Amino acid sequence: MSPMPVDVLNYVLLSAVMFFIGVGGVILRRNPLIVLMAIELMFNAANLALIAFSRVYENNAGHIFAFLVITVAAAEAAIGLAIVVVVFRRAKHVDVDDVAGLHG
């Protein structure tokens, strides 16, 4: 085996920082497209952690898992953007706070 030049903890902390940048984006932004992009950031942060652990244990199950996450993220982006388009068609305006039709 060859050692990693950087400790895995650094990769996982980097992943955590990126994940919480995404969380902050989802909480603070009102533009649904930017909210979706922040969700993509969170998916990618999870992928970084998966691949870092995969490298540490030299087991490629983490790569498979990252592949599945990328697939789910692509499906999520497609459906999320379709919902944005539908909301825009109905309201001519998209704002995550205004889409409250199911609000109790």
Added chain:
Amino acid sequence: MARHDLENGAEGARGLILFWLLALLLIVTAVFTVTQKSPVYSVVGLLANFVVLATLFLTLDAEFVFVIQIVVYGGAVLVLFVFVIALLSSGVGPFAEGPNRMPRALVPAAFIVLVAFAALVYGLVRGPLATAAVHPSSAPLGAAGDAGVFGSIADFGAALFTTHLLPFEVTSLILMVAVVGVVMLAGDAPPERTHGSHSPQVRRKPREREPIVKAGR
């Protein structure tokens, strides 16, 4: 990529510099993405973020994930975002900002994010990861592109089509469901008119209706 040379001090230092450079770029592009006012600038930041992240995957010997990160994210997902921005920005201003919720939500958001991040860091630093000695499997590390070494495309493909075949097939089902859902949602017919359309009452056009006759004359 000479991975065996990483034991070498100079190579190790180079890897360290590369990691911190990429980490800095990753965080800067992520912050840029979520703070831009216009979604077009956000997409550019997201593209840079994806490319930097793909490079980080390469430093972790994940060659195939590097490739699909570029192709799927940098290609497909990003183009989808650009398409929707172009679609929604034609003519009208769909993203006219209402009252900004930044001042109101900033404190709770910062609280949630910082508490969750602190808990995660605490768990990471005190947890088993910090103390556990890593016992890697016997998967060999070798030059990039060689078959049968950890992270190579051949290694990934062999695992994907043997051990992890069922998740791979489920993936195809997920994608099909997503495609059908997107077509149903954003297809030609507005979604509120797609259900119950077999009833002749619904199928009849407004101009075909029976003339209204006033009774009692």
